[in-house]
Amino acid sequence: MLELTFDADARALYAYFTDINEGDDASQLEIPGVFLLDAAGQIVGIRLQLASAPKKSFLQYAQGFEELSYDEAAQQLTLSFGQHVVAATEELPYDAIIDLDRKGRALGLEVQAMIEFGLNERLDVLNPWLVAFDEEAGDEFDEDAEDADEQADAKLGVKAEAKAEDEDEDGPAVHQPIKLNPNLPKPLLPTDQEVHSGFVALVGKPNVGKSTLLNAYLGQKVSIVSPKPQTTRVPVRGILNGPDAQIIFVDTPGIHKPRHKLGNFMVDVAKRAVPNADVICFMVDITVPPNRMDREIAQMVLLSRKPHILVLNKVDATDEADKHLQEYRDLAPWEMEVAVSARDKLGMETLLAEIVQRLPVGHRLYPEDQLSDVSERSLVAEMIREKVMLNTEEEIPHSIAVEVEEWEDRGKVVYIRANISVEKDSQKGIIIGAGGSMLRKIGATSRFEIERSLGRQIYLDLWIKVRENWRQKPNELRWLGYDVKFFRD
Numbered sequence: 001m002l003e004l005t006f007d008a009d010a011r012a013l014y015a016y017f018t019d020i021n022e023g024d025d026a027s028q029l030e031i032p033g034v035f036l037l038d039a040a041g042q043i044v045g046i047r048l049q050l051a052s053a054p055k056k057s058f059l060q061y062a063q064g065f066e067e068l069s070y071d072e073a074a075q076q077l078t079l080s081f082g083q084h085v086v087a088a089t090e091e092l093p094y095d096a097i098i099d100l101d102r103k104g105r106a107l108g109l110e111v112q113a114m115i116e117f118g119l120n121e122r123l124d125v126l127n128p129w130l131v132a133f134d135e136e137a138g139d140e141f142d143e144d145a146e147d148a149d150e151q152a153d154a155k156l157g158v159k160a161e162a163k164a165e166d167e168d169e170d171g172p173a174v175h176q177p178i179k180l181n182p183n184l185p186k187p188l189l190p191t192d193q194e195v196h197s198g199f200v201a202l203v204g205k206p207n208v209g210k211s212t213l214l215n216a217y218l219g220q221k222v223s224i225v226s227p228k229p230q231t232t233r234v235p236v237r238g239i240l241n242g243p244d245a246q247i248i249f250v251d252t253p254g255i256h257k258p259r260h261k262l263g264n265f266m267v268d269v270a271k272r273a274v275p276n277a278d279v280i281c282f283m284v285d286i287t288v289p290p291n292r293m294d295r296e297i298a299q300m301v302l303l304s305r306k307p308h309i310l311v312l313n314k315v316d317a318t319d320e321a322d323k324h325l326q327e328y329r330d331l332a333p334w335e336m337e338v339a340v341s342a343r344d345k346l347g348m349e350t351l352l353a354e355i356v357q358r359l360p361v362g363h364r365l366y367p368e369d370q371l372s373d374v375s376e377r378s379l380v381a382e383m384i385r386e387k388v389m390l391n392t393e394e395e396i397p398h399s400i401a402v403e404v405e406e407w408e409d410r411g412k413v414v415y416i417r418a419n420i421s422v423e424k425d426s427q428k429g430i431i432i433g434a435g436g437s438m439l440r441k442i443g444a445t446s447r448f449e450i451e452r453s454l455g456r457q458i459y460l461d462l463w464i465k466v467r468e469n470w471r472q473k474p475n476e477l478r479w480l481g482y483d484v485k486f487f488r489d
């Protein structure tokens, strides 16, 4: 049976024909079509009109599903949900998207409806096919799997008691929050006066520069950055103090089409940041035109009814900054738009002023010397993950997780033992590299950055562990700290 997921925030319906991983979708087809409606106006199917005959392999993954049929003569792909009489059709407000792999095989499709379409009330017929993002089978805490995991740890010499102790005390990733770097000049701030203060969500697609902007404002890295999409996995709060304002930026994971439970978690925590924010900065990459995901995020921002600013990033990277401007403007009635370069720190004062005037007046919500809510321990784990991401290719960057397992102040140095989890044995080999060269490189670059950030000498002990298919396993995700309950406000 073909399973569907419906993202109510984005009003998007997804149907995947096969399990897919990051990078499997090599290209996309945009195809016009119609909703098939019964006499009551309920959606009972979708018909897509292909422009030309597809390759033979196009429907290879889709073949087993009785809901799908292809009319060769008419070049129409139809999804029918049950034996309903089609009484009417209604044009899809946007072309459907079909993801293709490198061989041109259709991996799945996405259909988006407009806000005013009232899609959910018309989805009743589709209910038996709908699965919720977060309620797939096996999502319950799996004690057997947890036991098996501990046994595997014991075999590898990992101290299960030490881990349990860590987790009992403070959860998987809680430690001292990062304070302002003592080497940086401290702003002189009046303490008890009222200021503009509140939460500012940085939301957008992966790779648009959200983390770069946050780090640029704070003058210190609190959120890791890489050229690969989906770098940020958990919301990171960075606190900027000024004489008249305290701005708590919330850097969120890039919103994308989730393909595994880790992706579901990332999108879920990103979306939760929107209703909790006082101001929303919708960040886009001005060098490329908006796509379906930008439209979905813009709708979500609009629905929140929060003050919202369009932040057009990467102006440094194009000579035609206004080429796609109108298309971004058309996504929503923005209260304000500001063009910036997070990399070159351009436009940042203007954006800050726009943010501050939209924040409520009150007291500072965080101590003035606190830079982030990220613990030192989490930041160190993230910095190591960043170095693995920067030094590896293909599927590796997305397949790893890093946990700091031991942290001991030994006077002159801080001893830090960290585990890099991978999904397969083959990935372990890649991370170690020939004669250990890759691991040495990751260790050296991580140590340099961690020492700079902590202002202390460290001894970094890196271990690699295979946690098979961890991104799909709820208990593994919880163990690694990717659990929504840790990120509730």
Ligand SMILES: Nc1nc2c(ncn2[C@@H]2O[C@H](COP(=O)(O)OP(=O)(O)OP(=O)(O)O)[C@@H](O)[C@H]2O)c(=O)[nH]1
Binding pocket: 204, 205, 206, 207, 208, 209, 210, 211, 212, 213, 224, 225, 226, 227, 228, 229, 230, 231, 232, 233, 252, 253, 254, 255, 313, 314, 315, 316, 317, 340, 341, 342, 343, 344
């Ligand atoms: N040219 C240019 N590149 C930028 C700018 N801002 C960010 N980048 C680059 O864009 C890439 C992605 O930046 P990130 O800050 O990791 O983007 P993000 O939106 O946080 O990405 P996710 O974590 O995937 O959601 C990195 O290679 C950055 O160096 C900018 O203003 N100009």
